[in-house]
Amino acid sequence: MNKHTAGGVGINPTEKSPTVTDQDKDIIKKTVTKFLLPFIQLFGLYVIVHGELGPGGGFQGGVILGVSVIVYALVFGLKEAQQRMSVKTKDLLVSSGVLVYGGIGVIALLFGGNYLQYNVLLPDPKFASTIGIMGIEIGVGITVAAVMITLFYETVRVDDND
């Protein structure tokens, strides 16, 4: 079958009708996706980094970042998505997010504070707290985004062959 919709075969089974060529059929959603993806990802990063000022945070921003990869996989197919975000990289990201979070706690220990006590990291306690909280939000975001991509990659994986 057509390789371009390998990931999204389940969405609309009637899509396989051979009246239109693959190129004609996909060009609108591919163009729109290419145009929108940078903005989706920028918004995800904004939600993560802006979490300590406005609504949002690591979890929400991570989900948005994960969704951007899922949308790419739905439109361009699982194989192309896995060339951009390979399974191995994604597996590493799942654990490295937790590592960033726990690592900030250990760094606080090395600076003489308690575990996850952010205000010892820098001379200015409030700025140090902001940096520490932003760091752990980034860690949460990495893990959540990678797990969301895992959910998609692993459930849809069997469809890869056709």
Place this chain on the structure above:
Amino acid sequence: MIDIAIPLFLVVCGIAVLFVRGLFSSIMIFSVYSLVMAIEWVRLNAVDVAITEAAVGAGISTVLFIIILSRTKYVDEGKHMNIPALLVSVSVAAVLLYGTLDLPNLRDPNIAPNTHVTPYYLEHSYEETGQLNVVAAILASYRGYDTLGETTVVATAGFCLILLLRGSNRRQGTKDSQKRTGSRT
């Protein structure tokens, strides 16, 4: 007006999920339910929860439901009443509704949540954590261990998914890939 219309619409969506024909329509209505729920969270000033509901409830879970639907087969057996299941559902709902009678009125200034930790967080969070957003201060600083635990739980769930599904997919892929691609519609 809108405070009545949104919950009413949610109830209508919840009933429609049960009674519509076809699982695909049910999933779509469920997605609409999540989207309206997100609007309701905004109405209740819970913007963080609204973002999560819109992204997870309306976005990812819909995609996952559709993937699962495309990988499984189901037959429509028509409508029949399952009396024991109905009794269990109704009694659980009755117990839960009875439990809500004990909940305090959240607008009452004298209840425990409004007299103990909440004023403390509101008054001291900026001096103690340097955060302007109290939600972020509680989640990341006061409750930092909890958030670390939650992140670990999410990562562990991801690992379990990899361990369970990746192995089964590989076995299936080699054994009955011919049969599967033929039967799936």
